[in-house]
Amino acid sequence: MNVPLNILTEREVLEHIQRYLKGTEQHHLATVNPEMLLHAQHDEEFRHVLHQTSINTPDGMGVMWAANTQHDSLWKSILKLIVLPIYRPTSPLPERITGVDLFLEICKQAAEKQQKIFLLGAKQGVAEKTKEALKKLYPTIQIVGTYSGSPSIHEQEKIKDIINDASPDMLFIAYGAPAQEKWIARNLRKIPSVKVAIGVGGTFDFISGHIKRAPLLLQKTGLEWLYRLIKEPARWPRIKNATMVFPWRFLKSK
Ligand code: UDP
Numbered sequence: 001m002n003v004p005l006n007i008l009t010e011r012e013v014l015e016h017i018q019r020y021l022k023g024t025e026q027h028h029l030a031t032v033n034p035e036m037l038l039h040a041q042h043d044e045e046f047r048h049v050l051h052q053t054s055i056n057t058p059d060g061m062g063v064m065w066a067a068n069t070q071h072d073s074l075w076k077s078i079l080k081l082i083v084l085p086i087y088r089p090t091s092p093l094p095e096r097i098t099g100v101d102l103f104l105e106i107c108k109q110a111a112e113k114q115q116k117i118f119l120l121g122a123k124q125g126v127a128e129k130t131k132e133a134l135k136k137l138y139p140t141i142q143i144v145g146t147y148s149g150s151p152s153i154h155e156q157e158k159i160k161d162i163i164n165d166a167s168p169d170m171l172f173i174a175y176g177a178p179a180q181e182k183w184i185a186r187n188l189r190k191i192p193s194v195k196v197a198i199g200v201g202g203t204f205d206f207i208s209g210h211i212k213r214a215p216l217l218l219q220k221t222g223l224e225w226l227y228r229l230i231k232e233p234a235r236w237p238r239i240k241n242a243t244m245v246f247p248w249r250f251l252k253s254k
Pocket of ligand 1: 200
C-alpha cells in the first residue's frame with residue numbers, strides 16, 4: 001500500500017530512540033495503524049510524511065496480518081485473517097508496537113536518564129492528568145510542559161513558542177492521525193531542542209484514565225476494537241475502516 005514499515009522489535013526502536021537523543025538530528029517516528037494506511041491511499045501529503053519519518057512501527061494486528069500475507073495467495077490471506085485471534089504465524093514484522101505501549105516504555109527510559117518530555121494535545125486538562133499519572137508511575141520523570149491546543153495552522157506559532165520555552169528533548173502529540181503527523185512534519189524544524197517527536201493518538205486518554213483500555217486478553221487477541229466499539233459506539237465508522245475496509249482493500253490489491 002506504498003507505506004514503508006520498519007522491521008524492528010520494540011526493544012530495537014527504544015535503542016534507536018536513545019541514539020537519536022544523543023545525536024544532532026531531529027527524528028519523527030510514526031505508529032502506523034490500518035486507518036492510517038487507508039488514509040494514506042488518498043492523502044498524498046500524509047503519504048509523503050510517512051515516507052519522511054525515521055521509523056514507522058506497525059500499530060495493529062491488521063497491519064501485522066497484511067505484512068505477513070503480502071506474498072500469499074488470496075485464499076491463504078483470507079484464511080489467515082479468519083484465524084488471526086487464535087493463530088498468528090511468523091510475520092516479517094517481529095511484533096506489534098502500539099503508540100500507548102511505546103510511549104510508556106519511552107517514558108520509563110526518560111525517567112531513568114533524565115530526558116525532558118513535552119505532552120501536546122488531547123482535550124483540555126487531559127495532558128496535565130497524563131503528566132500526574134506518569135509522575136506516579138515514574139517519579140523521576142521530567143515532563144517540562146503540557147498543552148492542549150489544536151492542530152490548526154493558526155495556533156502553531158503560539159504552540160511552537162510554548163515548546164521552545166520548555167526546551168524538551170522529546171515531544172508527544174495527541175491530535176489523532178493524520179493531523180499529528182502533519183503537525184510534526186510542518187513544525188519539527190522550528191522546535192530545535194526536540195530530537196524525537198511521535199504522534200500518539202488517544203494515548204493520553206488511556207493513561208490519564210479518561211478512557212479505559214481493553215482487557216489484556218482482548219489486546220493480545222487483536223480484538224481491542226470490539227471493546228472500543230462497545231464503549232464508544234460513535235467510533236463505528238473508524239472501526240469499520242480498520243476491521244473491514246482495510247482488509248478488503250488489501251485483499252483486492254492482490
Ligand atoms: N484531538 C485533539 N484535537 C483535535 C483532534 C483530536 O486534541 O483537534 C485529540 C483527542 O482528544 C484524542 C486524540 O486527539 O485525545 C486522538 O484520539 P483518537 O482516539 O482519534 O486516536 P487513536 O488512538 O484512535 O489514533
